[in-house]
Each structure stands twice: as structure tokens, then as C-alpha cells.
Amino acid sequence: MDDMTVPAAASAETLRNMHAYWRAANYLSVGQIYLLDNPMLRQPLTQAHVKPRLLGHWGTTPGLNFIYVHLNRVILAHDLSVLYVTGPGHGGPGLVANAYLEDTYSEVYPDIAQDAEGVRRLFKQFSFPGGIPSHVSAETPGSIHEGGELGYSLSHAFGAAFDNPDLIVACVVGDGEAETGALATSWHSNKFLNPVHDGAVLPILHLNGYKIAGPTVLARIPRAELAALMTGYGYEPFFVEGDDPDAMHRLMADTLDLVVQRIGAIQRDARANGFTERPRWPMIVLRSPKGWTGPRTVDGKPSEGTFRAHQVPIADMHKPGHLALLEQWMHSYAPDELFDADGKLIAPLRALAPAGARRMSANPVANGGALLRDLVLPDVHEFAVDVAAPGATLAESTRVQGEYLRAVMQQNMSNFRIFSPDETASNRWAAVFEASARCSTAEILPGDEDVAADGRVMEMLSEHQCEGWLEGYLLTGRHGMFSCYEAFIHIVDSMFNQHAKWLKSANDIAWRAPIASLNYLLSSHVWRQDHNGASHQDPGFIDHVLNKKAEIVRVYLPPDANTLLAVTDHCLRSRDKINVIVAGKHPEAQWLDIDAAIAHCRAGIGVWEWASNDRDDDVDVVLACAGDVPTLEALAAVQMLREHFPTLSVRLVNVVDLMTLQPAHVHPHGLDEAQFDTMFTTDKPVIFAYHGYPSLIHRLTYRRANHANIHVHGFREEGTTTTPFDMVVLNQVDRFHLFAAAVERVPKLQPVRQAALQFAQDSLAAHSAYIREHGIDMPSILDWTWNTGAPNNAH
Numbered sequence: 148m149d150d151m152t153v154p155a156a157a158s159a160e161t162l163r164n165m166h167a168y169w170r171a172a173n174y175l176s177v178g179q180i181y182l183l184d185n186p187m188l189r190q191p192l193t194q195a196h197v198k199p200r201l202l203g204h205w206g207t208t209p210g211l212n213f214i215y216v217h218l219n220r221v222i223l224a225h226d227l228s229v230l231y232v233t234g235p236g237h238g239g240p241g242l243v244a245n246a247y248l249e250d251t252y253s254e255v256y257p258d259i260a261q262d263a264e265g266v267r268r269l270f271k272q273f274s275f276p277g278g279i280p281s282h283v284s285a286e287t288p289g290s291i292h293e294g295g296e297l298g299y300s301l302s303h304a305f306g307a308a309f310d311n312p313d314l315i316v317a318c319v320v321g322d323g324e325a326e327t328g329a330l331a332t333s334w335h336s337n338k339f340l341n342p343v344h345d346g347a348v349l350p351i352l353h354l355n356g357y358k359i360a361g362p363t364v365l366a367r368i369p370r371a372e373l374a375a376l377m378t379g380y381g382y383e384p385f386f387v388e389g390d391d392p393d394a395m396h397r398l399m400a401d402t403l404d405l406v407v408q409r410i411g412a413i414q415r416d417a418r419a420n421g422f423t424e425r426p427r428w429p430m431i432v433l434r435s436p437k438g439w440t441g442p443r444t445v446d447g448k449p450s451e452g453t454f455r456a457h458q459v460p461i462a463d464m465h466k467p468g469h470l471a472l473l474e475q476w477m478h479s480y481a482p483d484e485l486f487d488a489d490g491k492l493i494a495p496l497r498a499l500a501p502a503g504a505r506r507m508s509a510n511p512v513a514n515g516g517a518l519l520r521d522l523v524l525p526d527v528h529e530f531a532v533d534v535a536a537p538g539a540t541l542a543e544s545t546r547v548q549g550e551y552l553r554a555v556m557q558q559n560m561s562n563f564r565i566f567s568p569d570e571t572a573s574n575r576w577a578a579v580f581e582a583s584a585r586c587s588t589a590e591i592l593p594g595d596e597d598v599a600a601d602g603r604v605m606e607m608l609s610e611h612q613c614e615g616w617l618e619g620y621l622l623t624g625r626h627g628m629f630s631c632y633e634a635f636i637h638i639v640d641s642m643f644n645q646h647a648k649w650l651k652s653a654n655d656i657a658w659r660a661p662i663a664s665l666n667y668l669l670s671s672h673v674w675r676q677d678h679n680g681a682s683h684q685d686p687g688f689i690d691h692v693l694n695k696k697a698e699i700v701r702v703y704l705p706p707d708a709n710t711l712l713a714v715t716d717h718c719l720r721s722r723d724k725i726n727v728i729v730a731g732k733h734p735e736a737q738w739l740d741i742d743a744a745i746a747h748c749r750a751g752i753g754v755w756e757w758a759s760n761d762r763d764d765d766v767d768v769v770l771a772c773a774g775d776v777p778t779l780e781a782l783a784a785v786q787m788l789r790e791h792f793p794t795l796s797v798r799l800v801n802v803v804d805l806m807t808l809q810p811a812h813v814h815p816h817g818l819d820e821a822q823f824d825t826m827f828t829t830d831k832p833v834i835f836a837y838h839g840y841p842s843l844i845h846r847l848t849y850r851r852a853n854h855a856n857i858h859v860h861g862f863r864e865e866g867t868t869t870t871p872f873d874m875v876v877l878n879q880v881d882r883f884h885l886f887a888a889a890v891e892r893v894p895k896l897q898p899v900r901q902a903a904l905q906f907a908q909d910s911l912a913a914h915s916a917y918i919r920e921h922g923i924d925m926p927s928i929l930d931w932t933w934n935t936g937a938p939n940n941a942h
Contacts (some may be wrong), residue, residue: 157400165216166396168496173440174480175244179273186266187482187490192474197464202279204237206457210353210437211241217399220315221407222501228314231507232304235321236282236294246508247351248492249500251288253359255658259916263490285652289508290624293645298329299615304348306619310561314346320364322354329611331750334380337428338589342417347410348432355437357454358544383427388434407812422600425588442476515624516660522626522719525554528714531741537757538736538933545670545732547708548575556582566613567630574630574670575732610638618646626663633669634685647695650723661722669729673862674776677874684866686839692727697814702727702805703836706778707737710792711746731775751804751816758799765796765830768889773802774838780875781836782933784880798827808847829853832892836880837861858888872924883907
């Protein structure tokens with residue numbers, strides 16, 4: 148690439164062969180949508196040859212095939228490494244067709260051979276039971292981008308380009324996709340791409356004019372306005388427009404030559420002279436008819452170039468004339484000129500595809516796990532908080548985690564990045580700025596702090612963008628973490644969905660190597676958003692996550708800094724998972740020393756003996772907790788119970804890994820029945836203080852023998868601007884409500900029940916009166932420390 152010179156224009160013969168290759172890709176694409184048999188049309192087409200259900204999308208596919216063959220030419224001309232990301236994901240038949248034409252498909256799926264029988268199997272499997280989806284999916288070689296939802300292609304493309312200096316990511320943005328908020332934001336990714344050490348992204352905005360049933364916005368604005376929009380985003384737009392194939396092939400070839408020259412010039416200058424200013428990267432606007440080369444009319448109505456070509460242009464094959472029209476359409480590609488007697492693409496056309504890893508369908512970057520290098524991770528002991536006794540030390544857990552991540556960054560400066568929507572410092576990860584600044588290739592002013600063109604902390608105030616960048620980074624073989632306010636991570640709910648589905652599918656594909664896990668830190672969480680009020684109070688992402696497959700998702704609720712260190716270290720070592728860590732950023736009591744924390748996190752759940760006074764099976768009540776604030780309140784309730792009722796047998800169970808609550812046959816981290824019953828008993832009351840919505844704990848434990856005795860206190864959708872302790876009081880997760888819940892349910896305490904409940908009510912009334920007068924919590928709450936006189940067994 149660095150020594151590249153612009154070659155002579157593509158010859159007329161080359162363009163003729165490229166047109167034939169395009170016809171072959173279009174033929175295979177149509178065949179996937181329609182045919183069950185007779186793949187080479189060497190017999191008259193009958194109903195028996197057509198699928199009983201016609202599923203798929205034709206409209207965008209010929210444009211994707213057109214781009215593909217032209218990218219192949221510049222790959223061969225310049226020995227380029229190109230990754231093809233297609234936003235119009237339902238152009239799946241095109242990507243499958245091209246992977247087949249360049250042999251990759253047959254290499255990874257040997258039963259889909261390079262012959263007529265292989266073509267028949269290729270056709271049958273598409274959108275067919277036991278086959279492959281209709282969109283670009285994990286099963287498609289060369290893909291990192293799930294086509295199930297629109298909006299994320301460009302973010303994925305830039306994520307793939309970061310720290311990949313030799314890669315060009317050609318990203319096709321559909322004009323329907325361009326209307327989504329996530330895509331509209333992602334054009335700004337060019338303000339974060341550094342040509343010194345990053346690859347290039349070539350956006351190709353594909354205007355074919357229509358969505359499912361109506362026109363698209365960008366296809367209906369004047370060309371000058373669209374050019375101004377793209378120029379305003381910071382790109383140099385090049386237009387390729389028309390419907391005549393001969394003219395379009397010449398124009399596209401000449402434009403790609405010029406664009407590749409521009410990219411090479413930008414990179415050569417930056418790598419020779421260092422970064423000086425943000426370059427104006429090229430992009431292409433391709434305007435072509437929707438359903439290009441398809442039937443001009445169907446049933447007397449226009450099809451090619453209209454919304455009617457979006458999915459299956461000829462839908463009802465039992466309608467008179469439709470079968471003949473399909474046969475005519477497929478014969479228009481002249482398959483006998485393209486494939487030999489055995490059904491294999493003829494040699495002159497096969498020569499148009501790159502070889503080996505230069506094939507876009509075989510680019511190793513698209514199978515990122517094959518390139519993945521383990522992180523060099525520091526020893527968590529170096530960052531541990533000294534805990535001489537439970538609760539004796541205060542620390543900001545995520546600040547400690549940030550110090551650990553600083554070392555992770557320092558030791559992995561080419562394959563680890565941090566992503567956050569302007570919340571890195573807010574969530575107490577400021578230490579990472581000692582290793583690397585925030586990334587920006589836009590203008591940097593003298594007063595800016597921790598901002599640099601080569602920064603590795605990726606901040607943009609868009610959760611969509613951060614998620615998409617990180618996913619693209621992970622899918623191409625690197626590592627990262629995403630820090631976000633808990634309430635606002637919901638913005639990427641559907642992106643999380645798509646990634647989880649991708650991982651599930653990828654796990655079942657032998658040739659897909661494991662990738663680094665997607666790791667979230669959710670901080671600024673519900674229990675310490677008292678100052679921001681109800682708009683910032685929502686712990687429900689956990690519920691959303693746990694709808695996904697057990698082999699994919701993990702949720703961790705470390706109660707202090709040392710457990711957070713242990714969990715973070717584990718998550719960064721894991722593969723093919725989505726790990727959600729929820730932890731607070733404010734000063735809080737620390738409970739376990741580092742070795743006890745590691746052991747506790749390895750188990751995921753455990754009885755804290757130092758906080759309990761039960762003897763073997765002699766248990767009156769179990770207090771369980773999951774989350775840092777619920778743990779504090781549960782411990783305060785335990786202390787209160789033991790002070791009021793010295794003979795009461797109380798057990799404290801802390802849960803770090805929520806998955807342990809499920810049965811072992813449901814989740815690999817789940818406790819078996821005997822373990823669960825030993826810990827939670829089979830007949831004693833369990834008062835459970837939980838970080839999120841109570842229903843989730845019931846959902847995880849409903850199969851357990853003692854489920855009827857599990858009483859969960861969690862977020863009840865009560866919140867406002869108030870004091871930290873009042874937030875837990877409003878939701879009845881505070882120590883007084885937990886104390887009262889235990890008193891009500893322990894049989895031996897019934898004689899003193901009324902007095903104990905009155906104590907709790909009086910305490911709550913005093914709290915309410917105090918905060919309304921003073922605006923802060925009572926000293927007895929703020930200054931509370933753990934002290935039961937019990938032996939210290941934390942170590």
C-alpha cells in the first residue's frame with residue numbers, strides 16, 4: 148500500500164469479465180432466494196424446482212455484488228487487505244454468493260462443493276429449515292456484522308480499523324440504514340481515526356431509493372445538498388450514479404482507483420511525518436436502481452428501481468406467468484456462459500478473485516479470534532485495598548479498578564482500548580489517563596485535558612457509538628471495556644441483543660475462533676443517583692441481559708473493591724461472553740482482603756462466616772445480598788438483629804455471581820440443589836437485599852425447594868432527588884425494613900414482634916424528619932461501622 152501508484156485505467160476486457168462475474172454473483176443470489184433444485188437451469192423450470200416459501204431480500208443485493216467485484220479488482224491491483232462490512236444485512240444472498248465464487252464457502256463448508264450439486268445445496272440451504280439465515284450472519288465467511296438490525300455498520304467498521312494499520316474496511320451504508328440515529332452519529336467516527344496506526348474506513352453510501360415500502364430521505368435530496376452533508380461530516384465524497392452497467396463499471400473502477408490513491412496518500416504522509424491534522428477521508432455515494440438487473444415489471448407494475456424490488460419481486464409462483472418470468476430473469480444472466488459443464492465458475496472469471504487471505508470472505512480479520520492475543524494482565528494483588536478487618540477501610544471501588552485498568556492499558560498498548568460515553572472520569576477510571584489520553588483527531592485546544600490524536604480512551608457521547616466501536620474491535624481480535632452509567636446502558640439494548648445472538652451462532656461454527664468477551668462496567672448506579680433523580684435510576688439492564696443464553700451472559704455484583712478487582716481480571720481473561728459488572732464509585736466500606744475476595748469470586752456466592760453466628764443447621768433466618776449497597780444494608784440489618792436478639796441464629800450470604808442462583812442444569816455457574824439448600828436452608832426465611840428489580844431473584848430461584856420463603860427487597864421504581872440512604876428507604880432495601888422483614892418471619896421472635904417493628908418504624912420516622920430538616924442523612928447512618936463483637940474470619 149505504501150509504495151502504491153495509480154495503475155492505468157481498467158481495461159475494457161477486465162471490465163467485461165467483471166461484468167460477467169457480477170452476473171454470476173447475481174445469478175447465485177437469485178437462485179438462493181428461489182430455487183430448490185435445477186440449479187444450473189439445464190432443465191425447463193417447474194414448480195418442483197422452486198422453494199415452497201420464498202424468503203430473502205433482492206433489492207439491495209445486486210448493488211452489494213457490484214461493489215464486491217470492484218473491490219476485488221483493487222485488492223488484486225494493490226495487494227490490499229480489505230474487510231467488507233454491509234449495513235444492508237438482508238443482502239445476505241450476495242455475500243454468500245461471493246464467498247462461494249471465491250471458494251471460501253466450500254473450504255469452510257465442504258459439502259457445498261464447487262460443482263452443480265454444491266450450487267444446489269447452496270441454493271436450498273438459504274432461508275430454509277436446517278440452513279442459514281436470510282441475512283449476513285455469523286455463518287457467512289468474511290462477515291463481522293450481523294444483518295439483523297440496521298444502524299451499526301459504520302461503527303463496527305471503524306472499530307475494526309482501530310489499531311489495524313494495513314486494513315481497509317469498505318463499509319456499505321444502505322440509504323434506509325442511514326436514517327437511523329446510530330448511523331447518523333457514526334459518520335463522526337472519522338474524528339477518531341488516526342492514519343499513523345489505524346487502518347482506513349471507506350464508507351459507500353448506497354442510494355437505491357427505497358425502504359420496504361417508501362422512499363428514503365438521502366435519496367430524495369438534491370445531490371449538492373447530499374455532497375454538502377458528507378463534506379460537513381468531514382469526508383471527500385465521490386459520486387457513482389447511473390443504471391447502465393457498462394458506464395457504471397467504468398465509473399466505479401476509475402473512482403475506486405482514485406479513492407485508494409487518496410487513502411494511500413493520507414497514510415503515507417502520516418506515517419512518514421506524524422499526525423498533524425485530521426485528514427478528509429474519501430467516501431463514495433453509489434446511486435443505482437433497487438433490484439438492479441431484476442424484472443422490469445411484475446404483473447404490469449414497475450419492479451426494478453422501485454420499492455417492489457425490496458424483497459421477493461416475483462412472490463406468488465403459482466400465479467400465471469410468474470414461473471416463466473422467473474426463468475426468463477435467471478436466464479438473462481446467461482449461466483451457461485459463466486459456469487462450466489460441472490457447474491464450476493469458468494477459469495477467466497475465477498482469476499478475478501484474490502487468493503488466500505486476500506479474499507474478503509477469507510480475511511483473517513473477519514475471524515478475529517484467530518488473531519487474538521491474550522492480554523498481559525497485572526497481578527491484582529498490586530492494586531488491592533488493605534482490609535485489616537471487615538468494614539474498617541473505606542475506598543472507591545471503581546477508582547481502584549481504574550488503577551488496575553491503567554496497568555492493563557500500559558501493558559497492552561496495541562490491542563486494548565477503553566470505551567465510554569464521556570463517563571470515564573465520572574465513573575472513577577481517571578487513572579487510565581496516566582496511560583493514554585482520550586482519542587480525538589479533531590481540533591484540540593490548549594485548555595483540553597487528556598486529549599490526544601493517539602489516545603486509546605474512546606469517548607463520544609453516544610452509547611451506540613461506543614458499543615459499535617467496541618464490538619468491531621472485539622470481532623476483529625482485540626480486547627476492551629465499556630464504562631457506562633447504569634440507567635443509560637439501555638440505549639444499546641438492541642445492540643447487545645445482536646451481539647449476544649452473534650456469539651450464540653458463532654459458538655456453533657467450528658471455523659469461528661473464540662473472541663474476547665464484551666465487558667461492561669455499569670456504575671453511577673441506581674442507589675447513588677439520589678442527586679440526579681428518577682431519570683438516572685434504572686437497574687433493569689440486568690433483567691434484559693438474563694434473557695439471553697446461559698452460555699453467553701454473566702452478571703457480577705462485587706460488593707467491594709477487592710472483589711471488583713477479582714471479577715475484572717476474570718472477565719478480561721474470558722472468551723465469547725458478555726460480562727456485566729455493576730459496582731459503585733463512591734467511598735464505601737471494604738469487606739474482604741484480596742485473597743478472600745478472589746476465593747469468594749471464584750465461588751460466586753458464599754456464607755460470610757464473620758458476619759454470621761449460625762451453627763451448622765441451627766439457622767433462624769438467612770439474610771442474603773447482591774450488590775454493594777444492598778450488602779451494606781444487609782450487614783447493618785444483621786448487626787441490628789444480633790444486637791437486639793443475641794440468641795438469634797443469623798446467616799449472611801453474599802452473591803457476586805447472579806448465575807449461581809440458578810440450578811446447575813440451567814446455567815454452568817449454578818449451584819446444585821444440595822449446595823443451594825445447604826446455604827439457604829429448605830424451610831427457613833430468607834430476606835434477600837438485591838441491587839435491581841426483585842422479580843429477577845424470584846425468576847432465578849423459583850425452582851428451589853425454599854423459594855416460597857425467599858422474600859426479596861430491591862428497586863421498586865421509587866426514586867427522586869433525595870439522600871443516598873433515603874433512596875434505599877424509599878425502596879425498602881434499607882436496614883430497618885430488612886430488620887423488620889426478618890422479625891416478622893422468624894417464629895421465635897413473635898412474642899417481641901410488635902416492639903421490634905415499632906423500633907423499625909420509629910427509626911424510619913426519625914430518618915425522614917432528619918433529612919427534611921438537614922438535607923443529609925443522620926450521623927448514625929453516615930458513621931455506621933460493622934461491629935458485632937464476632938471474631939474476624941475475613942482473612
